Amino acid sequence: MIAAEKITVRRTSIARSAWIRVLGVSVMLIALPFVFRLDGRAHGDWLQFFGRFHPVLLHLPIGLIVLVPVLEITGVKRPALREAAGFVLSVALIVALPTLALGYMLAYGAGDSGTTVTLHMSGAIALCIGLMLCVLMRPAWAARAQANIYPSLLVATLLVLVWTSHQGGSISHGSDYLTHYMPTALRPLLRISSGENVSPDSFYARHINPVLDAKCVSCHSASNAKAGLRLDTYDRLMRGGQDGTSILPGKPDASMLLKRVTLPNTDRHFMPAEGRTPLTTEEISWIRAWILAGASPIATTVPGVNIAADHSEPPPQPVDDYSALMPEILRMQQGQGAKLVPVSGKASDGLILRTVDISSTFGDAQLAQLQKFAPYIVEAELGRTAVTDAAFDTLSRFTHLRALHLEGTSITGTGIAKLSALSQLTYLNLSSTKVTPDSVTVLKKMPNLRHVYLFNTAAQPDDTSARKTP
Structure with missing residues (x-):
């Protein structure tokens, strides 16, 4: 009897200690956003360095969490799988905590903020707390001392996982990532709008x-x-x-x-x-x-405004079908890191080159490796990359290019005349580069170029009254 009482006291002590640890960690996680506020300011390159491992580690805890209910259900007939579920749940928690820490380093270090970032971080904190509670309550459920608490916590944790993952996807791909190509017939059922009523010619x-x-x-x-x-x-x-x-x-x-x-x-x-x-x-x-005039999203003109360079742009020319190149495109993305994103579900609408995730390491050599895909690229986002004026040789082969972002690069404008071969180019952003006024003379000879941005450059028109009310 005395030994049994000692065992009972010991178990009670262990359980109390576990609850105290969970409570302490939960308080620290909840306090994290208040101690290190996401104020929109960058807080150190080293934080961003470690934080960028967040996407690398991210999918491991997600896969483990999803695996737990599968093991629990199949374990009804195979007890060994149910025993494995407890181990997988513990590993999921162990991996989820550093994943959360790396994600916070990424946001705090880079100065990311906003509603979506905050919701994603709050969901991650709730997910870790849910996992801790699941780990804490599972032994009692496995011993048949509690029938409903652990299953309820596990279901709630899975729902938090889905919601948090959606917020994370919205940060990377936009809030309409899952619904952008949803069939029109399904949109009313889920009360999803078909999109903004903005005319492209407005x-x-x-x-x-x-x-x-x-x-x-x-x-x-x-x-x-x-x-x-x-x-x-x-x-x-x-x-x-x-x-x-x-x-x-x-x-x-x-x-x-x-x-x-x-x-x-x-x-x-x-x-x-x-x-x-x-x-x-x-x-x-x-x-x-x-x-x-009413702030209309569809009106094509505004009374009293006559813009000399305002010409209607011809409809974009379709590109050839790039479907056969998708295996090569996927291999390129896995190796190099640059992304070629379809404009729409129609291959004829072309591809968008995105380098935001590897901007510091993407230069002229990496751009040259994309020449095979050049005829299908209609927009190139090269802002803040390491490209130089040598990139104009490669870009001149992007025959269907309509928009080119070069802001924040070391471009000086030497060789920019090679862009004259791009008959469909209508948008060019050279803000915060080293382009000279001579480049403007070259750009003026490109009749289809409608939108040119030269902010914070030597070629920017002198406008001393820019900060005054007109």
Whole structure:
């Protein structure tokens, strides 16, 4: 009897100690966002270095967590599998905690913020706490002392996993990643909108959105929505943020967006903040006139605004079918890291070259390796990569290229005339590069080039009144 009592006391002590440890770790995890706030500022390259291992480790705990209920169910007839479920659950928890730590390092180090980032991080914290509770309650369930607590916790943990994974996918691929190509017939059932009612030929699409994209979206996007404000889509622009509605159709002077961009640059509320290039007088005039005219997403013209270079662009030419090259494209992506993303479900719409995940290591040599896929690429996102003027030799072979991002590179403009061979190129972003005024002379000879961005360059037009209200 005495020995049995000692065993009971020991088990009670162990259980109490386990609960204390779980409670302590849970408190630390919940306190993490309050101690290290995601304030939108970068906090060290070393954090980003370790944080970038988060995507590498991420899929291991996900797979283990999903495996647990499979083992528990199949273990009804095969007890050995049920015993394995306990081990897999423990390993999932052990791997999930450093995965969470690396993810937080990535967000905190890079200065990522915004609603989606916060929700993803909160879900990860809830997931780890759920796993700890599952590990804690499973022994009692296996001993038939508790029938419902562990299964309920496991189901709740799986639901949190699905929700957290969706938030993470939204950061990488956009909030509509799962629903973008959903059949029209299914959308009403799930109350999903068919998308924004924005005409590609509208004044907003051709003049307002490009300005916001170039000068505002870096701080107001899905992954970095400062003050809860996103400017990356028309719907989000009209929705506003924590400070209220950003656009009041017909009332430019009462619209928060226009107020902020026309404040003196010494005002702490002046936008764009942190020394970024301010809007020019012309751009502010466009926004003012557009708001006064009703801030329409479909109107093609705005009264009182006559833009000399405003020409209707010809419809894009379809590219050839690249389906047969998909195995090579996948091998390239696994080896090099650059991504070739389809514009749509139609192969004739072409591919988008994305290098954001490997921008620091992507240079002229890596670009040259893509020549085989060049005829199918319609947009090249090379911003902040290591490409130089030598890239123009390769880019001249991108015969269907319509949009080219070179912002934040060491481009000087030497050899830029080679882009004249790209008859479909309409968008070129050279902001924060070393291009010279001589490059502008070359670009003016490209009749189809409609949108050129030269902010923070020696070729930028002198506009000393850019920060004043027009």
